[in-house]
Amino acid sequence: xxxxxxxxxxxxxxxxxxxxxxxxxxxxxxxxxxxxxxxxxxxxxxxxxxxxxxxxxxxxxxxxxxxxxxxxxxxxxx
Numbered sequence: 910x911x912x913x914x915x916x917x918x919x920x921x922x923x924x925x926x927x928x929x930x931x932x933x934x935x936x937x938x939x940x941x942x943x944x945x946x947x948x949x950x951x952x953x954x955x956x957x958x959x960x961x962x963x964x965x966x967x968x969x970x971x972x973x974x975x976x977x978x979x980x981x982x983x984x985x986x987x
Contacts (some may be wrong), residue, residue, distance in 0.1 A: 915942060915966040929935035931948050933982060934967070939975050942966045 921927050924945065929943045945963040965974040 912934060915969055916972045918965045918967045918970050920962050920964045922963075923961050924963055927965060930965060930982070931977075933963075934975060934978060937974075937978055939967055939971050939978065941975075945971065 918941075919930075921930065924943075927943050927945070931943060934941045943963055943965060
């Protein structure tokens, strides 16, 4: 991943939530790259010392719109 092109948008707990957000952003035309350090991908989440965390990266050109959409998403979940 090119560090100059991508920007960290957020970090979530678990691949399920990350995939849900990736689909949400894709529906709005935002490309997302996921990064997760793990010992493997399983149906059941593993949350040992942050292993279940997934980082969502967006292109710098789309970062502002992605932040707005993320705020919108988070507000709808309250």
